[in-house]
Amino acid sequence: MHLPVYSHPTLTVLVDDSDSFLRSLSFQLDPRLASQTFHDTTTALQWLRKEPHSGCVPLHVNFDMHNLPADQCNVALDLERIYRIGEQRHRFATPSVLVVDYSMPQMNGLEFCEAVAHLPCKKILFTGAADEKIAVSAFNRGLIDRYIKKSDDHALDILELEIAALQRDYFETQSETLRELVLLHNYNFLGDPALARLVQELSASMGFVEHYIFPNPTGILFLDKHGKASLMMIETEQGMYAQYEIARDSDAPPSLMDALLERRVLPFFSDPDGDGMYSRRVGDNWHRYCAAPRVCQGRETYYWALFDLPKHYFDQQPYAYADFLKERAAQESIAA
Numbered sequence: 001m002h003l004p005v006y007s008h009p010t011l012t013v014l015v016d017d018s019d020s021f022l023r024s025l026s027f028q029l030d031p032r033l034a035s036q037t038f039h040d041t042t043t044a045l046q047w048l049r050k051e052p053h054s055g056c057v058p059l060h061v062n063f064d065m066h067n068l069p070a071d072q073c074n075v076a077l078d079l080e081r082i083y084r085i086g087e088q089r090h091r092f093a094t095p096s097v098l099v100v101d102y103s104m105p106q107m108n109g110l111e112f113c114e115a116v117a118h119l120p121c122k123k124i125l126f127t128g129a130a131d132e133k134i135a136v137s138a139f140n141r142g143l144i145d146r147y148i149k150k151s152d153d154h155a156l157d158i159l160e161l162e163i164a165a166l167q168r169d170y171f172e173t174q175s176e177t178l179r180e181l182v183l184l185h186n187y188n189f190l191g192d193p194a195l196a197r198l199v200q201e202l203s204a205s206m207g208f209v210e211h212y213i214f215p216n217p218t219g220i221l222f223l224d225k226h227g228k229a230s231l232m233m234i235e236t237e238q239g240m241y242a243q244y245e246i247a248r249d250s251d252a253p254p255s256l257m258d259a260l261l262e263r264r265v266l267p268f269f270s271d272p273d274g275d276g277m278y279s280r281r282v283g284d285n286w287h288r289y290c291a292a293p294r295v296c297q298g299r300e301t302y303y304w305a306l307f308d309l310p311k312h313y314f315d316q317q318p319y320a321y322a323d324f325l326k327e328r329a330a331q332e333s334i335a336a
Contacts, residue, residue, distance in 0.1 A: 003189070003196040004168070005175035005182065006082055008210040008223075009321050010096035011036050012163050015044045015112060016126070017104040030160055032209075034092065034325060041106045048095060048116055077181055079215035086212060086223055086318040093324075096170040097163050099124045102131045110138050117143070120174060122166035124159070126150055145169070186218045189234055194298030202232070202306075209321050217268060217276035221309060227320030229309035233268050233276075234302050235293075243267065247278040256286045266293035266305045272312045 012035045016022050022037040029035060038044035085091055098121050102109035113123050125147040127135045135147035146162045148155055179190055189195040190213070199211060199220060208222040208230070219233040235243065244260040256278070259265040267290045269278055278286065291305035311317070 001193040001196045002172055002179065002191060003199055004171035005178040005190065006085060006210075006212040007168070007171040008085070008091050008094075009034065009324075010092065010094045010167055010170070012097045012099060012167075013038070013044070013048070013095045013121070014099050015039075015041060015104075015109075016101040017041075017106075018101075025156075028156055029163075031325075033160065033163055034328060036095065041104060041112050045112070045115055048098075048119060048121075077178070079182070079213065082178070083212035083214055083221045084315070086210060086221070086227075086229075087314060087316050089319045089324075092319075092321060095119075095121050097122045097124065097166045099126055099159065099163070102127045102134065110134065110143060113138070113143050120170065122146075122170050124148060124162055124166070126159070182213065186239075187213060188236075188300070189298070189302055192298040192300075192302075194296055195234070195302060198296050198304075199232075206230075219304075222306075223318055223321075225320060225322045227318040227323075229313075229318060231268065231307045231309045232304055233266060233307060234304045235266060236300055236302060240266075240303055243277065250278050250280050252278050252282075253284055253286065259290070263293060263303065265290040266303055268305075268307045270307070270310050272310075 009032070012029075012033050014022055014025060014035050014037045016025070016037075017039055019039040022039055026035045026037050036047070038047065098113070098116070100109040100112050100123065102125055104112070107115070109125050109127070113125070116123075123144045123146075125131075125135050125138060125144045127147055127149055128151065132147075132149060135144070138144045139147055145166055148158050148162065152158060179187075183191055202208060203211070203222070206222070207224045209225050210223040212221045213219075214221045214231055217231075217233050218235070218239070219231055222230045222232060224230075240260065240263060244257060247257055247260060256265075256267075260267075267278065267286065269276055269282055269286075269289045271281075282289065291307060293303040293305050296302040296304060
């Protein structure tokens with residue numbers, strides 16, 4: 001199990017020539033799975049081709065010498081841009097999963113999937129029983145990611161589970177290059193299944209719907225559906241000792257140094273213009289920046305705690321998923 005570098009709610013695109021079936025399906029699906037429906041394949045293709053897609057990788061390629069070949073260059077990674085995806089209003093309108101009927105008059109479902117093969121969307125073919133051999137062949141060719149028979153007794157439940165799984169796969173694929181790069185630095189926890197499970201558990205228990213790796217201090221930024229930001233600060237044994245060394249070199253109070261050495265506190269010094277570490281201006285007020293660390297035992301020992309993230313870390317307030325859903329509901333009501 002891998003933890004994607006970032007993840008946020010997206011759109012599921014439903015394509016079926018039966019308008020009544022689409023209305024019924026979108027109504028029955030979990031309301032947390034926001035959807036866009038099309039009963040006309042031409043309109044669906046036009047929308048998919050013009051719709052902006054998330055996953056703009058914040059990488060910059062620099063050539064030190066212009067006469068070098070293209071494969072010899074430096075890559076700069078702007079980690080701060082990752083969590084600032086949370087400021088982008090269009091992120092929730094990203095189509096991540098397509099659910100396509102097979103038997104349609106203008107083009108069948110496989111022809112439709114071929115027409116959008118260049119897009120990063122994951123694809124589910126929703127078939128009748130007679131189409132199963134065709135679906136198996138398409139799956140084996142990599143043209144679709146899943147197929148589900150409409151005749152299955154629990155087709156809707158299966159569909160919801162597969163959509164959720166493919167949305168996770170979408171972000172794993174989108175952030176694969178980023179993840180491989182940051183694993184070389186201070187983000188080993190991204191490849192640790194124990195930490196990935198912990199993030200899933202926290203998201204489920206605390207209502208987090210988005211996460212992004214956070215650069216300074218190292219950790220994960222969570223957003224709930226109302227846009228409230230929480231930082232999961234994560235330190236290893238080495239990182240905890242680095243906190244102690246910085247505090248010692250900054251003439252921190254002995255009480256803080258003892259607490260750091262004994263692993264009784266995890267500090268996030270979150271004042272503006274700071275770097276998350278202790279500085280002399282904190283003085284004896286260090287208690288209000290600290291939380292009792294909890295331990296996640298994976299491939300190594302991780303100390304973690306949740307902190308409210310101050311607003312000054314954003315240029316603008318993150319656009320909330322709840323607001324996105326309200327706006328879509330209002331638009332659909334007007335259109336109806």
